[in-house]
Amino acid sequence: MAGIVCRTASRIISSQASCSSSVVAVRHSHWFTSMLSLKTSVPLRAEPKKRKKVDPRRELMVKERLKKKLKKLEKVPPEMIPIEDFIKSAKGFDETRVREAPDLCFEESERRALLLKEWSRFKRSQHQTEMHEIQEALEAQRQALEELKLESEELYKAAVSPDTDIFPFQHDGPCYTPPLTNYEAPEGKYNDITRVYTQ
Numbered sequence: 001m002a003g004i005v006c007r008t009a010s011r012i013i014s015s016q017a018s019c020s021s022s023v024v025a026v027r028h029s030h031w032f033t034s035m036l037s038l039k040t041s042v043p044l045r046a047e048p049k050k051r052k053k054v055d056p057r058r059e060l061m062v063k064e065r066l067k068k069k070l071k072k073l074e075k076v077p078p079e080m081i082p083i084e085d086f087i088k089s090a091k092g093f094d095e096t097r098v099r100e101a102p103d104l105c106f107e108e109s110e111r112r113a114l115l116l117k118e119w120s121r122f123k124r125s126q127h128q129t130e131m132h133e134i135q136e137a138l139e140a141q142r143q144a145l146e147e148l149k150l151e152s153e154e155l156y157k158a159a160v161s162p163d164t165d166i167f168p169f170q171h172d173g174p175c176y177t178p179p180l181t182n183y184e185a186p187e188g189k190y191n192d193i194t195r196v197y198t199q
Helices: 002-018 021-027 056-075 106-151 153-160
Strands: none
């Protein structure tokens, strides 16, 4: 055993001399234990929790208190849980709170009107250029198909036929099936923000 420890120690010393600085830094880190130190697993480091001695009289007293509280709660009539969606705030009933449009001076109102007209002109010209480009593309496509039809009828039919490989979709038609009686719909993910009311 002593010979094995001496051999491993000599190997470690010789390897430390030849290894780079990063390996040395890792070896001397507090996260990694030494080759010669005793290694323990996580459960061995844990200390068992001390069990508290429970007095049976105290347990009976706690149970009796809980029974008394339950009896008191049964005597009190249950309070209705308020529905917050139907409760309006007091600010909503105040008729004096009216938001009025801000008064603009003549120059500001004219500036806004001119800006709106300029924006409408820009959008109209943009729409006209887009429609012109679409019409040119459609006209070029029609002329190409006419030239292809004069050249070869088979190529024209292949060009006009829809390509099913772009969107592979098959549908046989609507199927009517009765609903499953024992089917339980899965609940989606949601954040439960329900308030719990205690009496």
